[in-house]
Amino acid sequence: MSILKINNINKTFISKHKTVQTLKNINLEIEAGEFICIVGSSGCGKTTLLNIVAGLEKATSGNIFLNGREISSPGIDRTVLFQEHALFPWLRVIDNVEFGMKMLRISKKDRREKALKYLDMVKLRGFENSFIHELSGGMRQRVALARALAVDSDILLMDEPFSALDNQTKNILLEELHNICLTTKKTIIFVTHNVDEAVYLADKVVVMESSPGRVKNVIYININEPRKRSSLEYIAIVDEIISEMSKETENKAGEKDYEHEKDN
Ligand SMILES: Nc1ncnc2c1ncn2[C@@H]1O[C@H](COP(=O)(O)OP(=O)(O)O)[C@@H](O)[C@H]1O
Ligand SMILES: [Mg+2]
Structure with a gap:
């Protein structure tokens, strides 16, 4: 059953000097437990698009x-995890993870239990009493992830959450997030380039194309677990998506050349 339905979303930004249609006729459905x-x-x-789903943009x-x-x-049924962790530097790790649950008035005992469970999942047990400034960038993003998972909202929205991290740290976090999702079956929209x-x-x-932003294609990933980046099926799907995206870049370049020729 679909939990989230996006029906024909359009978004135009209007400023003094220009009007930009950023999204055009976006239609999507997301099932419960789907990533x-x-x-x-x-x-x-x-x-x-993610900000509109979050309710931060109309x-x-x-x-x-x-x-x-x-x-x-915005509502408590949705949680957003941004590229920048937005943690509270003056609170300890455990209090950061418990913060959202405190807002939801979950009892002290229950939120401590849950916070420790999710800190365990993101491999940060033992760091409960550390301050945020004592942690590396990867560890901070783990805290933010634990906090986002712990509130148990209907849907978790992530906007390039690991893009500020180095490649090695990012890959470890991707693997952990994937494993967490396989076990917890959270419903997640994850945005990335x-x-x-x-x-x-x-x-x-969901492959998007630009100017205006539209859904170009939706591709189901039926790769056996554990996913191996070196497997043929993995490489084939990555290639398929990259070639869809580069077709767009070529078309755009073609349009630009044509406009350039027209101008001359
Ligand atoms: N607040 C805004 N005012 C005007 N234009 C905006 C605003 N936010 C985004 N845009 C425009 O919308 C387009 C898409 O932006 P964005 O959603 O940030 O893209 P992405 O996340 O895919 O990189 C960009 O061309 C950007 O200039
Ligand atoms: Mg973006």
Whole structure:
């Protein structure tokens, strides 16, 4: 059953000097327990779409339904994990993880139990009493992930959460996130410009194209677990998505050449 329905979303940004249509006719459905990656080149509107789902940005037209209820503002049924961790530096790790649950008025005992469970999952047991400034970038993002998972919202929205990390740290976190999702079956929308991340994590990959941002294709990833980047099926899907995206780049370059010729 689909938990989230995105119906014909359009978004146009209007400023004094120009009007930009950023999203055009976006239609998507997400099933409970599904991990969806939205992939597309920089500027194609991924963050805008995620912000609309989060309720942080208003669509120009269209509707979004979560569990059958139309949404238009932020709510506790959705949690967002950004590229920058947005942790509270003056709180200890454990208090950061418990923060969202405290807002939800979960009892002290229950939130401590849950916080420790998720700190365990992100491999940060033993760091409960550390301060954020004592942690590396990767560890901070683990804390943010534990905090986001612990509130148990209906859907978790992630916007390039690991893109500020070095490659090695990022790959370890991708593997851990994938394993956590296989066991917890959280419903997640994960935005990235990185095709490898998308194929590694997703049940289904939504490929976007730009100007205006549209859904170009939806590709189901049926790769055996554990996913191996060196396997033929993995390489074939990554290639397929990259060639879809480069077709767009070529078309855009062609259009630009044509415009350039027209101008001359
Ligand atoms: N607040 C805004 N005002 C005007 N234009 C915006 C605003 N936010 C985003 N855009 C435009 O929308 C397009 C898509 O941006 P974004 O959603 O950030 O893309 P992505 O996350 O895929 O890189 C960009 O061309 C950007 O200039
Ligand atoms: Mg973005």
